[in-house]
Amino acid sequence: MISARPLRLTFAAVIVAGMLALSGCSPSGSPFTGSWGSTASGQPHLTITADGAFKGSDGCNDLAGTGTVSGDTYTFGPFASTLKACEGVNPWLSRAHTAKVSGDELVIYANGGQKVGTLPKN
Template structure:
């Protein structure tokens, strides 16, 4: 027979498990996936599980191969069109590394300075 104390303990355990499972399923720690807003003038990036990537810096298309290591992504050499677009500050073409932080991909230059952030789509 269940007592009130046993019932409360079981209910508390169920609440904790539900909260933990919700945290575990929100987002992925891998850089593989779609990042940024697909909209003219906005950077976006798709990183495939094999490390290949493609996207836009908001003006210029880019495509290449990189390496996924845990939550980190290292951009390899990539091709990019280099046209000028008024009102767009292209920064994604300066990317050397990126790291997943929550539901964002934080992008860094070669000197380690953060140059931008893309949200997971």
């Protein structure tokens, strides 16, 4: 006679796996997680962790905060930033509102959907 208990556990595992697949989440992590851009002086870069937190620089000012992932979009939450004036640096990353992964690049959009820049995956 087959026990119902192993069948229930198998069925539950199948349901959980299906829910993860439908939600866009996976045990291996989000496509946003990792380091983006160059850490060379004056270059924008970001590191996004599995919990949605990010830190980096617009090439002059440090940025830090937490964002959320919904489908294929990372939405930056409110973030703290230093306010140094740096001659010759375009602080476009400080305008980040959302981001999407396109191949090996993180494409950054301002509020309103205007593309403001890209960061290559490290």
